[in-house]
Amino acid sequence: MTFASIDALEQALREASYLPDRGLATALYLASTLEKPLLLEGEAGVGKTEAAKALARAQGARLIRLQCYEGLDVAHAVYEWNYSRQLLHIRAAQEGTVSEAELFGPEFLIRRPLLEAIESSEPVVLLIDEIDRADDEFEAFLLEVLSDFQITIPEVGTIVAERRPAVVLTSNRTRELHDALKRRCLFHWIGHPTLEREIEIVRLRVPGVPERLAAQAAAFVQGLRRLELAKPPGVAETIDWTQALAALGREELSAEVVEQTLGSVLKYHEDFESVRDRALVDLVQEARGAR
Amino acid sequence: MPGDAVVKHVVTFGRVLREAGIEVGPQRVQDALTGLDAVELARREDVYWTLRQTLVSRLEDLEPFDRAFSAWFERAPTRRAAPRTRAETIRPVASFAGGGTADAEPADGQQTARGWSYEELLRQRDFASLTPDELAHVRKLIARAGDCRPLRRSRRLRAHRRGHELDLRRLVRASLATGGDAAERSFRRRTLVPRKVVLLCDVSGSMEAYARALLLFVHAVVGTGRGVEAFAFGTRLTRLTPELATRDPERALADAAKRVLDWTGGTRIGESLKAFNDEWGRRALTRGAVVVIASDGWERDDAALLGSEMARLARSAYAVVWVNPLKGNPAYQPLAGGMRAALPFVDRFLPGHNLASLDALAEVLTGIERRHAA
Known part of the structure; x- marks a missing residue:
């Protein structure tokens, strides 16, 4: 659901128990109008994460949250195969009858937040929380996802988003993010309120x-x-x-x-x-x- | 797309921002125009936020943006910071780093003639007693010493023959061939990655003889890749990471000297550390990092502040190393108020007055573990 104007978005957030200032309301409005990810920075506790949650409530969208941490990798952010199930499946079948296509089918796929957000057919707000905690490698990977809104799984193929999720990234600035990632995003600094x-x-x-x-x-x-x-x-x-x-x-x-x-x-x-x-x-x- | 007048306005504004030092690419201008199309142009506030959110992407750029915005859209005069000319402070640094004319590296024949013992002699000589000629020679050796980096275990797993964690992805693939029997097991284990390093270098008057040599060392550490932050301090704190990221040490040091406004001035170590803790420590820059402070510990202000700020620093850092050139003198005792207040929070206390001591520092940094006694 997109909003007709900044005022409409402000009103909807207010009803979702969140009081944005004009700057933040404009940022969220532009993010949905331009279909661009929004990077929120600010001191701890100014309501960065809360803004994304409120946006989801206001839009009637599902919130999918990816909490970043050091060492976060594809297996925890995007997808993983259910290995124990695969092994059982091979065991249970007669020798030589398990094909690769069967083994890497959707029932063995564990969907993590990013894949879930891309695959979703209902409206979704994807919150990538504390991106500064993830390491450089992950940031580079994220860049790919956020520019094309598609994910490639070697065994399955490329999955393209049917509808682009609204993406909110938050950072506490424990380190500088890559310029390339910043370039993909709208940027808003949340200060302390009046x-x-x-x-x-x-x-x-x-x-x-x-x-x-x-x-x-x-x-x-x-x-x-x-x-x-x-x-x-x-x-x-x-x-x-x-x-x-x-x-x-x-x-x-x-x-x-x-x-x-x-x-x-x-x-x-x-x-x-x-x-x-x-x-x-x-x-x-x-x-x-x-x- | 908005009208031609608006397009022209925004494109020109983009140019104004670029002049103010903000990086504005064509994609950003495009975004700004699309954004403006979606908001009410009559509301100045909305125009402001739209331009700011599309054209700027870092906190540091917000202030120049605001200045440019009010100048451009409100026709108010901009207050420009007076251009800084620090010619007198730049020169000594540049010549030490080996400026074009001062390239006094010995010719090949000479070097052989001087031989090993000459280098060994240089290694032990106090930086303060070196001639410009010798300094130029030592410069390369310092760069080599500074090419060091502490490591830490990563949370990431990589394939490894003697790992402890099963690599299930490989196992499943291999089992396909054998009907579910894992004939061969693959393992993964945690790898070693570079640890964060923060270097703070005292450039006040009392450190003059050593600051340049130490900054060269700092420059070399910055060159080991991401995750290194460098600062200079005297009476105030200056971040030097972008300047020192330049590969050429000569240019890097000249750029750094231009940034530092209090070169060879007084010392306020406590105040500088407080500024560091407030701005960078709060952003968790020091968490898990090895922090190196190079200073003689002569504090002009009250030593109590230095002590409490060192305590704050030590709590979030992985280890704190203090490099004090005065310690090169065997008779030196850390009696000065500042040094005495800082020492309880220092894990390693080392000299840094000559090449040999910088080599030792590099060795300590590479193998450092948490909480050594000073």
Whole structure:
């Protein structure tokens, strides 16, 4: 399903519980209009993976996710033969009666995410998550798949996509990606949201949260991002934290409750310590003053 | 396709971007035009995002893009960074790397006459005491020493005679012929691949005598392929990987000198390491990497920051090697505040004052294992 305009896509994502800013909405819209993969980069926790999931929900498409890791190869990303079944099959048949064509038929093929996405006849969003974790060889292979949307299996032949899946790649920039791969993709950098948007996101994702608590939590996290931290918290942390605060039945922030729950926002011990010892009281004051 | 006016506009804008140093190919311009066709041209914001997402593909290019965009579409004057002329700092580097005129490599006859003992002598001589003539000769030997790379086990499996994991794909193929009996078994095992290396070289004033020799070594390590990142620091951190990727050491070092604005200035090791940890460590560049820091450890600022940043670095790195040319002096004691603060987080502490010590460094790098005592 394609969208008539950026506004229509924005609306659909909103209904799928995701609040994109205009930039991200434009990126997703262009990706589907131009039928090009979209590369999303940004700090951890700004909602890169979530964007792909929301797109799938908004389109009523199936999400197929390929989580990348070092050493990821064709057998885990594209297809593999079911070897034990093949061996059993050879055993079970009379000697000499198993032909090669029989042995490499579809019933022995194990489909991994990429093949599944290419073969699918229903609409699909293919999420290739954390592509920077895979190694160079895999990136080169991916290049082939993403330019022609086809996969060649020596024993079977070439499988061409009936309908091109919407492809979203995410990267945390642990290393630079190949220029060739980048050239195939539209590129969007997701930054941290503005205060207003972050409040909106929190209220959407933590249903029933007191309005004041959502506003104060968002303001507090925005304050944290201005400090020099080893790992500034993302929106994901704001959501987790607000959930924790709401579960504790809080209506607003206090220095005491922030100190107890800060661990769900700051994941590095040094950050935790320096905020607790120095900035915490001021930030709470500031956040409480915001609304 | 949008109207002619728009096409002309975008094509010219592509040229403006190219002038600003952003690589814009014809395919990208094509995408931009197709994209513009699909959005409302009256909405400036949508035009901006469309152009940005189709024409730019890396974070570093976003700022020049924004500047060019506002200049081009809003007719605002661009603020250009003042051209940097660092002629005085470039010269010494270029001549050390063996500039055209300073090509003082000994003629063949001379070399034979000087023979083995001459080379051996050079190997032991402190870089600081070498004449330009001798430096030019040593340059090649440094490059040879730097051609080293630590290895690690890959998660990938390759066919191997003495592997531990059955190669089922081959087994099935072979079994076809024998009716299901695996007459011959094939194995796979994990292979060795190059490990990531990060090199940070101090180019402040106190390191002047050694910085160039060490940068040549760094250049050679960068030449061993992907997965090497090089930085220089003095009062600030400068990434040199793209400059040092040039094969010719002479040009690479000249390019590097142009990039480094604080050559032979003061030292802020703690600040520089913090900048490194914040920008690159957070992107997991150091995870699993061998980190080499070449510095004399003279810290101008508070040594406490250096200590805490070293701790951060050591936690994510596979191993940390500190190369200190001063250690070449047998009487040297790491008493300076900076060096003392850093040492607890250093796995190997080595000199780097002459060719022999760089050879030793190469040997350590190739065989390095986690958590040696300094």
